Amino acid sequence: MSNSTLSLFVRVTKKTQEAEDIVSFELADPHGRPLPAFSAGAHVDVRIKDGLVRQYSLCNHPEERDRYRIAVLREPASRGGSTGMHDDVQEGDLLQISAPKNHFPLEPSPRTLLFAGGIGVTPILCMAERLAHTHAHFEMHYCARSRDRMAFVDRIQQSDYAEHVHFYHDDQPEAGNLDVASLVAEPDKDTHIYVCGPSGFIDHVLSTCKAQGWPASQLHTEYFTGAVQDSEDDESFEVKIASSGASFTVPKDKTVYEVLSENGVEIMVSCEQGVCGTCLTRVLEGEPDHRDLYLDDEEHAANDQFTPCCSRAKSKTLVLDL
Numbered sequence: 001m002s003n004s005t006l007s008l009f010v011r012v013t014k015k016t017q018e019a020e021d022i023v024s025f026e027l028a029d030p031h032g033r034p035l036p037a038f039s040a041g042a043h044v045d046v047r048i049k050d051g052l053v054r055q056y057s058l059c060n061h062p063e064e065r066d067r068y069r070i071a072v073l074r075e076p077a078s079r080g081g082s083t084g085m086h087d088d089v090q091e092g093d094l095l096q097i098s099a100p101k102n103h104f105p106l107e108p109s110p111r112t113l114l115f116a117g118g119i120g121v122t123p124i125l126c127m128a129e130r131l132a133h134t135h136a137h138f139e140m141h142y143c144a145r146s147r148d149r150m151a152f153v154d155r156i157q158q159s160d161y162a163e164h165v166h167f168y169h170d171d172q173p174e175a176g177n178l179d180v181a182s183l184v185a186e187p188d189k190d191t192h193i194y195v196c197g198p199s200g201f202i203d204h205v206l207s208t209c210k211a212q213g214w215p216a217s218q219l220h221t222e223y224f225t226g227a228v229q230d231s232e233d234d235e236s237f238e239v240k241i242a243s244s245g246a247s248f249t250v251p252k253d254k255t256v257y258e259v260l261s262e263n264g265v266e267i268m269v270s271c272e273q274g275v276c277g278t279c280l281t282r283v284l285e286g287e288p289d290h291r292d293l294y295l296d297d298e299e300h301a302a303n304d305q306f307t308p309c310c311s312r313a314k315s316k317t318l319v320l321d322l
């Protein structure tokens with residue numbers, strides 16, 4: 001991602017602990033001007049530190065122009081982004097962000113079914129507020145591991161759409177488990193389904209819908225934590241830069257992107273999770289081990305490009321068009 005897309009400076013006006021390991025940040029124009037408008041499902045890119053940009057969904061009411069609100073999950077195992085927001089960003093700080101972008105928009109439809117897992121509640125909450133505001137017919141199902149890890153429960157329970165929202169967490173077994181199969185048992189051409197959360201949660205909801213006969217055109221998702229999976233079986237391999245002939249070893253515990261940037265070979269990254277495609281790089285020789293969600297099956301099979309933020313190699317060497 002070009003840094004030129006990070007065209008806005010905003011001030012952190014409020015930092016709130018919303019739940020265990022989840023902090024929200026309110027962002028406003030430093031001069032009090034209105035912020036660019038956004039629609040439900042939109043996100044902004046946020047520069048965390050040099051070279052590291054993360055994407056966070058906006059979770060305030062999409063009619064608001066005086067602030068953006070994002071919520072960030074602390075992930076100790078991540079490569080610094082989320083932890084950095086929790087520990088390093090304080091009220092009063094300035095942040096560089098992009099204008100809102102929406103890859104997860106609401107389609108106009110008579111009925112809407114929303115599924116949120118954990119921190120995936122952020123765009124779903126924004127959708128619920130938009131749907132409630134327009135008096136649309138919707139239901140929201142919100143799951144988390146425990147009540148303590150569930151953000152925005154009070155806000156939802158105090159809202160005028162609270163009766164449309166169902167909560168599921170392990171501390172409250174009497175509320176029952178989320179039974180996706182029965183909720184989507186009858187495909188309905190007038191209903192669109194939206195799901196956001198950890199990839200396992202998304203996969204479960206989508207595969208259940210597909211098994212019940214829902215067409216893909218009525219299913220919508222946005223991955224929060226990409227498909228990146230570190231495997232204990234990962235092995236080291238070589239990457240070679242075609243233009244210079246330089247060769248570097250990628251050890252099992254580092255990504256190609258990390259090794260290249262340590263050696264002064266710059267690749268732009270954004271999500272670092274195989275979701276956005278920012279880091280896409282052409283492969284001239286060798287076979288990548290694709291671990292992204294950005295390319296489709298056909299593009300993976302072509303093996304002529306890969307995402308160095310998360311993908312690895314099946315061959316001993318990859319020659320990159322850099």
Ligand code: FES
Nearest residue numbers: 270272277279309
């Ligand atoms: S940085 Fe997003 S796919 Fe690699």
